[in-house]
Amino acid sequence: MAVTEPDTLPAAEWMTRPGLDRLAAALGAGEGCARYVGGAVRDTLLGLPVSDIDVATIHPPREVVARLQAAGIRAVPTGIAHGTITAVADGTVVEVTTLRHDVTTDGRHAEVAFTDDWQADAARRDFTMNALYAGMHDHRLHDYFGGVADLRAGRVRFIGDPLRRIAEDHLRILRFFRFLARFGDMPDPAGLEACIARANDLMALSRERIADELLKLLVARDAVGVLRLMTAQAIWLPVLPEIGPAAVDRLAVLVTAERAAGIPPDPVRRLAALLDAGNAEGVTARLKLSNLQRRRVATALGAATGNPLALGYRLGIEGAVDRLLLAGDPDAAAQVAAWQRPSLPLSGGALVERGLARGPDVARALREVEDRWIAEGFPDAARTAAIADAVVVQALRSSSN
Structure with a gap:
C-alpha cells in the first residue's frame, strides 16, 4: 500500500463531519490538549475510508465530561473508569480517551493510571502503526515509534519488547496476524517469533474474543496467506486445532470463487470454509457464535446439488450463495445472487x-x-x-x- 509521508495528515472526508470543530474547541485542541489517534490517522495515511474516530486528550475523564457539557455536547461515560467518554456532537460520535499508562496487567485486563505524557500513552499501544496522533486543529502528525515508516514498509511491529506486549494482552497475538493480513507485506521477525513462542497464551482468552478476531481476520486482504503462516507455525493449535492446511486450502477455493463471482467476502461464510460437517457444530458452539451464525454455517456446508435457482428458493439467496461459493461454482453463485426469489402464486x-x-x-x-x-x-x-x-x-x- 502506498503511504504518504507529510508532516500533517492529508485532508479526508471524515474531517469535515459536523461537530468535530465544536469538539476540538471544547477539548482545547488549539492549545495541544487533544489529538486524533489510532485507526483514523492510520487509515487516512493509507488512503482508506474512516468509520470510527478516536481522540486522545490530556484532560482527566471528569473534566472531559464537564467541558463537553459546557459546550452543549452530549457526554456518555461508556468507559469512564478507563478514561473513555463517548462524545456526540451534532450527530458525530467520537470516543474521547484520557492519556494513560498501564499500572498492572494480567494478559486479559489492565489497570491504568492517567497521565499528560503523550509518549507514555503511545508506548502502551500495541503496534507502531496504531500509535500515530494528529492535531485536531492543525492535523500535524506525531509519530513516536516510527509508525509511518512501518506503514510505508507494510511492516506490523510491536512497540517495545513483543513478549512483554503479549504478556500485557494475549489477544495481541491474534491482532498481530490480523493487522498483517489487512495492512502488512511482512511480519516483523521479532514479533512473529514472540507470537509463536507464546501461542499457548491464547488458551487464557475468552472464546468470544478469539471469535471476534478470527472473523475480522477472515475478511482481510491477505487472509489466506496469513492463515497459511499461522497454521505453519501452529498458532491455532492450542485453541482451534481444526484450522489446518486443508482448511486453509478450502478457504482459498472460496476466496477465488468470491472474486470470480464479484461477491463481497463474508466472515461467517469464510469461517464455514475452514470447517466441515464433522466439526462445524462443535467449533461454532465453542466460539459462542449466535444461533443465527451457527445455522448459517451448517446450511453453507450442505451439498450444492441440482438447479441453482431451486437451491436459492429452498435455502434463501444467502444460503444458496454460500453453498455454491464453497463448492467453487462462481457462475451459479452469481446467478443466484442476482435473482429475485419469487413467491408461489397459489395458496x-x-x-x-x-x-x-x-x-x-x-x-x-x-x-x-x-x-x-x-x-x-x-x-x-x-x-x-x-x-x-x-x-x-x-x-x-x-x-x-
Missing part, C-alpha cells in the same frame, strides 16, 4: 376451492404443486393453476380408491 385456499377438504390433504397437495412449480422453473400464475388442477385431480382420485 391452500385455491386448492380447497378446487374440491380438497381442509387439513393434511391440502398441505400435501400444496407441497406437490410447489415441487412441480420449482421443477418447471417457476412458471407464471396460469401455468401454476394448471399444475394445481392436475395435482387436485390426482389427490381426489387417490382418496376415492
